[in-house]
Amino acid sequence: MEDKKVLLTGGNLLQAHTWKGLLETHTITVELKGEALLGGVGELPVDMQNVELWVNKRDLTQAQSILETHNVERPQWTCVQCHEINHGNFEFCWQCSAQKSE
Ligand SMILES: [Zn+2]
Helix, strand or coil, X not given: CCCEEEEEEXXXXXXXXXXXXXXXXXXXXXXXXXXXXXXXXXXXXXXXXXXXXXXXXXXXXXXXXXXXXXXXXXXXEECCCCCCEEECCCCECCCCCCECCC
């Protein structure tokens, strides 16, 4: 068994699959956790927020740099105006409605 490290948490299932596909094109093995919870349960929301991406420890640094290179949206961002932490899916701060800035 290889050591696994969590690469990202909090993405939704669609994002997680996008990231996974991206990393796999770089021959990095990615394991999604949380996804299995969807099986057979039925009507869970598609924007389920507890998906985690795990990679082998030796791939972690490369995986992080790949995600940065591709400007992958981070699970969370901090509002420049009120410093509230917002989920990555939000384009505007939920608290003060300031636009997300890069
Ligand atoms: Zn704000």
